[in-house]
Amino acid sequence: MSDTAVDRLTREEAEVELARLADLLTRANTAYHTDDAPEMSDADYDAAKLRNAAIEARFPDLKRPDSPSEQVGAAPAEGFGKITHSVRMMSLANAFDDADVTDFDARIRSYLNLSPTAPLKFTAEPKIDGLSLSLRYENGELIQAATRGDGEVGENVTANARTITDIPARIDGAPDVLEVRGEVYMSHEDFAALNTRQAERGGKTFANPRNAAAGSLRQLDSEITRARPLRFFAYSWGELSAPLAETQTGAINRLETLGFQTNPLTRTCDGPEEMLAHYREIEAQRATLGYDIDGVVYKVDDLALQNRLGSRATTPRWALAHKFPAELAWTRLEAIDIQVGRTGALSPVARLTPVTVGGVVVSNATLHNEDYIAGRDSKGEEIRGGKDIRIGDWVQVYRAGDVIPKVADVDLSKRPDDTQPYVFPTRCPECGSEAVREEGDSVRRCTGGLICPAQAVEKLKHFVSRAAFDIEGLGAKQVEMFYADDTLPIREPADIFTLEARDAAQIAKLKNREGFGEKSATNLFAAIDDKRRIPLNRLLFALGIRHVGEVAAADLARHFTSWDAFARAIDTAAPAAQRHVMAEEAVLRERRAAAEEGRRAAVTAARTQIWEAAPALDPAAKAAWDDLVGIDGIGAAVAVSLVTTLQQTAERASIDRLVAELDIQDMEAAATGDSPVAGKTVVFTGSLEKMTRAEAKARAEALGAKVSGSVSAKTDLLVAGPGAGSKAKKAAELGVETIDEDGWLALIGG
DNA sequence: GTGCCTCGAGTTCC
DNA sequence: CTCGAGGCAC
Numbered sequence: 001m002s003d004t005a006v007d008r009l010t011r012e013e014a015e016v017e018l019a020r021l022a023d024l025l026t027r028a029n030t031a032y033h034t035d036d037a038p039e040m041s042d043a044d045y046d047a048a049k050l051r052n053a054a055i056e057a058r059f060p061d062l063k064r065p066d067s068p069s070e071q072v073g074a075a076p077a078e079g080f081g082k083i084t085h086s087v088r089m090m091s092l093a094n095a096f097d098d099a100d101v102t103d104f105d106a107r108i109r110s111y112l113n114l115s116p117t118a119p120l121k122f123t124a125e126p127k128i129d130g131l132s133l134s135l136r137y138e139n140g141e142l143i144q145a146a147t148r149g150d151g152e153v154g155e156n157v158t159a160n161a162r163t164i165t166d167i168p169a170r171i172d173g174a175p176d177v178l179e180v181r182g183e184v185y186m187s188h189e190d191f192a193a194l195n196t197r198q199a200e201r202g203g204k205t206f207a208n209p210r211n212a213a214a215g216s217l218r219q220l221d222s223e224i225t226r227a228r229p230l231r232f233f234a235y236s237w238g239e240l241s242a243p244l245a246e247t248q249t250g251a252i253n254r255l256e257t258l259g260f261q262t263n264p265l266t267r268t269c270d271g272p273e274e275m276l277a278h279y280r281e282i283e284a285q286r287a288t289l290g291y292d293i294d295g296v297v298y299k300v301d302d303l304a305l306q307n308r309l310g311s312r313a314t315t316p317r318w319a320l321a322h323k324f325p326a327e328l329a330w331t332r333l334e335a336i337d338i339q340v341g342r343t344g345a346l347s348p349v350a351r352l353t354p355v356t357v358g359g360v361v362v363s364n365a366t367l368h369n370e371d372y373i374a375g376r377d378s379k380g381e382e383i384r385g386g387k388d389i390r391i392g393d394w395v396q397v398y399r400a401g402d403v404i405p406k407v408a409d410v411d412l413s414k415r416p417d418d419t420q421p422y423v424f425p426t427r428c429p430e431c432g433s434e435a436v437r438e439e440g441d442s443v444r445r446c447t448g449g450l451i452c453p454a455q456a457v458e459k460l461k462h463f464v465s466r467a468a469f470d471i472e473g474l475g476a477k478q479v480e481m482f483y484a485d486d487t488l489p490i491r492e493p494a495d496i497f498t499l500e501a502r503d504a505a506q507i508a509k510l511k512n513r514e515g516f517g518e519k520s521a522t523n524l525f526a527a528i529d530d531k532r533r534i535p536l537n538r539l540l541f542a543l544g545i546r547h548v549g550e551v552a553a554a555d556l557a558r559h560f561t562s563w564d565a566f567a568r569a570i571d572t573a574a575p576a577a578q579r580h581v582m583a584e585e586a587v588l589r590e591r592r593a594a595a596e597e598g599r600r601a602a603v604t605a606a607r608t609q610i611w612e613a614a615p616a617l618d619p620a621a622k623a624a625w626d627d628l629v630g631i632d633g634i635g636a637a638v639a640v641s642l643v644t645t646l647q648q649t650a651e652r653a654s655i656d657r658l659v660a661e662l663d664i665q666d667m668e669a670a671a672t673g674d675s676p677v678a679g680k681t682v683v684f685t686g687s688l689e690k691m692t693r694a695e696a697k698a699r700a701e702a703l704g705a706k707v708s709g710s711v712s713a714k715t716d717l718l719v720a721g722p723g724a725g726s727k728a729k730k731a732a733e734l735g736v737e738t739i740d741e742d743g744w745l746a747l748i749g750g
Numbered sequence: 751g752t753g754c755c756t757c758g759a760g761t762t763c764c
Numbered sequence: 765c766t767c768g769a770g771g772c773a774c
Contacts (some may be wrong), residue, residue, distance in 0.1 A: 091765095093767080206764095207764080211763095211764065312756075339761090341760060342759085343758095344762095345759075345760070347761075349761080360762090360763065361763090362762075362763080364762065366760075366761050366762080366763095368767075369767095399765095400765055400766060403761090403763080403765055404762055404766070440769090441768090442769090471752090546758090547758070547759085631769070632771090632772095633770095633772095634771085635770060636770090636771095637770055725760070
């Protein structure tokens with residue numbers, strides 16, 4: 001019956017067929033999500049969905065309550081809802097040897113202005129190799145569980161978390177709001193038993209306990225999770241309505257009292273020596289613990305100090321992960337392939353005879369760059385005893401940070417007789433353009449620009465990536481597909497936004513394609529339309545301009561607030577950027593000449609000469625340039641990159657076509673938090689007594705202030721400690737408000 | 751000019 | 765996650 005044309009079905013047949021399709025599609029969905037092994041091809045899946053929709057259209061009254069067409073996001077790639085963490089889930093800075101640990105202690109003391117002998121306690125605990133989870137309790141009730149995700153937004157796995165025995169559904173005597181954070185993991189014993197069971201059932205087995213735990217927690221059907229032996233150690237917290245304790249140790253004890261498992265090897269240490277001793281103790285017990293750990297985590301014990309130390313972009317300053325040495329493996333280097341990145345960088349990738357390293361089979365590994373293969377470091381000095389890496393060699397592989405496979409060493413004694421030194425290509429393997437290495441640069445880059453298909457595709461992938469446009473249903477795979485497409489191509493970002501219109505104008509519709517259906521096509525168009533309105537910072541990041549990452553894009557967006565102001569400023573600054581480049585070239589020439597003639601280089605003179613050469617530089621251009629490089633975090637390299645990109649006609653035309661398709665959201669003029677210093681530009685000068693300079697800067701920025709190094713007309717506030725000199729004088733001249741350290745502390749409330 | 755520190759870019763496997 | 769390099773403080 002499944003072959004009968006829809007318009008020939010009788011009413012009774014239609015009813016039976018709808019039931020069959022509902023069952024088929026539900027099973028296909030489950031198979032896709034739970035076994036990671038789809039039973040149906042995407043095309044068959046879409047065909048079934050289309051048929052279901054067609055029958056429903058003909059017999060609307062027969063539509064079932066469990067109709068597959070009603071299931072939102074029935075497209076298999078969708079999964080869990082998203083949860084924005086109320087307090088970011090940070091990652092940890094890493095240490096690989098004892099010196100990194102003593103440095104950590106020293107760095108904290110210097111940041112806090114503590115003497116080397118002042119008491120400073122730390123905790124040390126095993127770093128569990130699982131996946132982190134944040135549990136939110138309100139009034140003692142578990143209401144939400146979220147994975148780490150990117151630290152900002154994670155996945156909602158509440159139903160699955162409820163099935164884990166180590167996670168209490170309710171707790172007594174906790175603060176009204178308590179977010180408990182910890183690690184979900186699987187013991188060695190349970191992992192082995194699970195794999196045996198999976199193998200017997202013909203299901204898929206897992207490579208290691210970490211993957212098994214991750215796979216089990218991310219089941220759409222929480223009954224499957226329930227059957228998986230997951231465990232949980234609590235080690236941290238997020239949002240709290242009341243403090244748990246005054247120290248890390250106290251807080252962990254409190255979590256234990258509340259009914260959570262905490263790691264029994266957690267210790268409080270008096271300093272680096274005790275921390276390292278505990279590290280060795282944990283390392284010695286590693287094999288007999290019964291679960292995987294990949295290092296030891298140290299934390300400043302005093303929570304008030306943790307608070308003062310604060311965080312860098314992605315890691316807190318008060319914690320450190322001391323990693324165990326990486327596992328190593330030897331294997332044969334079968335080939336060296338060259339990949340082309342979005343900036344044109346040619347990266348060599350090692351194709352290896354597959355080998356197990358730390359529980360995972362590795363068949364590819366990075367070879368970093370040209371020099372690394374040749375056996376030289378960035379300064380051209382020979383490394384690894386001058387061994388060059390050749391195809392056919394036995395190479396040592398490890399997984400850096402237990403993740404990224406790298407080639408670490410070569411065994412020359414096993415080198416076959418017929419090997420040749422590897423010759424790094426000087427032409428792009430993808431487009432044949434010349435690949436050049438700029439002076440002092442370690443990477444060779446394809447000069448093809450937008451002509452190079454590899455660069456174009458990688459740029460598009462970057463454009464749709466998570467921190468950029470993040471278009472649902474348009475990932476790396478789809479981008480490649482559309483790039484290669486002849487009837488409905490996406491060759492540049494603007495093409496994404498004209499996709500629907502172009503599709504509508506064509507006879508061969510996207511929805512009729514293999515792998516696509518009615519629903520997936522409409523979903524994609526809707527997802528694209530959804531992103532037409534885009535915040536300026538995301539747009540600037542998405543453009544993929546060299547040296548402009550997420551942070552620089554945000555800095556630029558905050559400074560210029562609108563696309564028009566940004567583009568105008570860059571265009572205006574262009575002549576000055578050109579002078580800058582010429583001046584730096586002149587400096588290089590002067591340096592070389594001076595070295596030859598054995599005299600001191602007149603660097604400043606060479607620079608000034610170009611800047612002041614005729615024809616005179618437009619003062620507006622100079623002002624725009626100064627304004628640009630005056631932005632905190634934006635220097636000459638970024639500024640030049642912005643100008644060159646926007647001044648290139650082809651590139652600019654492509655950007656203009658994109659901008660015409662968008663509704664760009666302006667940024668708020670200033671961070672208007674409720675803090676009295678939000679949006680203000682603050683300068684610190686003189687010596688500060690109650691805090692260090694770094695600390696003061698971090699605190700001010702956390703409150704939304706911009707901290708600058710020098711006093712100018714744009715400065716709103718000068719915080720002057722004892723010994724303030726020229727800056728205080730200049731502030732007085734400019735009429736900038738000046739306060740002392742105590743005044744500052746009073747202003748920010750502590 | 752030198753030495754941090756942070757950001758950007760590239761990378762693997764599931 | 766790491767490496768290189770840009771940015772900035774000293």
